[in-house]
Structure formats: structure tokens, C-alpha cells
Amino acid sequence: MERLALLLAVLAAVRAEFPTKEFVEMLKPVILKCEEKTGVNKDFVDQFNKGTMVDDPTFKCYLKCMFLEFEVLDPTSGHFRYEKMLGILPQEMKPIAMEMGKNCIHFKGEEGSDLCEVSYQLHQCWQKASPQHYFLLRR
Secondary structure, eight states: OHHHHHHHHHHHHHHSOSSOHHHHHHHHHHHHHHHHHHOOOHHHHHHHHTTOOOOOHHHHHHHHHHHHHTTOBOTTTOOBOHHHHHHHSOGGGHHHHHHHHTTTTTOOOOTTOOHHHHHHHHHHHHHHHOTTTOOOOOO
């Protein structure tokens, strides 16, 4: 019975809209704020979405900006707050996000770490873990 429930949960997750429209709407103000704050080249966002690793300091700090805005990156310790991130996600996105993130939990900044670089490495890990579900939005 437990296996059937797990299978149904996995199938529901596979069919779930990812990202959901509601989540995209929630992200828009943060995307706008971080694009303006960092001056990120939007082509870099598109390239990264397609799997091209973008080694650009502004792009990396754009990723950090979004994490800080959603308060999922502790600016003092450099630790990523996975539980907080999962709490922000709509229920139907959580199983996919958990699967994507299970191999990326080891990315933690230490006090004094370059949080732009830590943010970039975490996004790289997610992108490689599940390119079919990974997304970065832009205005």
C-alpha cells in the first residue's frame, strides 16, 4: 500500500506544472529587483537555462540577490536554508525540488565565503541534477 502511494505521488509530481503559474508570479518582483540591482546580462540567464555554464561575476551575484530576497541564503553564515526554500514552493513543486536538491545539499558557504560563488555553484548543481526541471526566469 505504501509503495502504491509513493508511486502515485511520483506520478503526480512528474505531471505537475513546473514551475507553477502562481510561483512564476511570486518570482516576478524579485527578478525585476535583482535584474535592476545587479545589471545582469539577460542573455546569460538564457544561456544558463540552456545548460551553458556562465562564468560571470554579475550573473553569479544576480543568483545571490534572489536567494537573499527570499531569505533562503543566510548572509552571515553562507548556509542555504533548504527547509525555508521548500516552504516557499507550491506543494506540487516540492517533490521535484527535493529530488533536484538531494545531491546539492553539500553546497554551503562558510563564514566569509563569496556568496555570489556559492549561489552559482548551487544553481549549477540543480541545473545538472535535473535540466528538464531547472529554470531561471527573466523579465
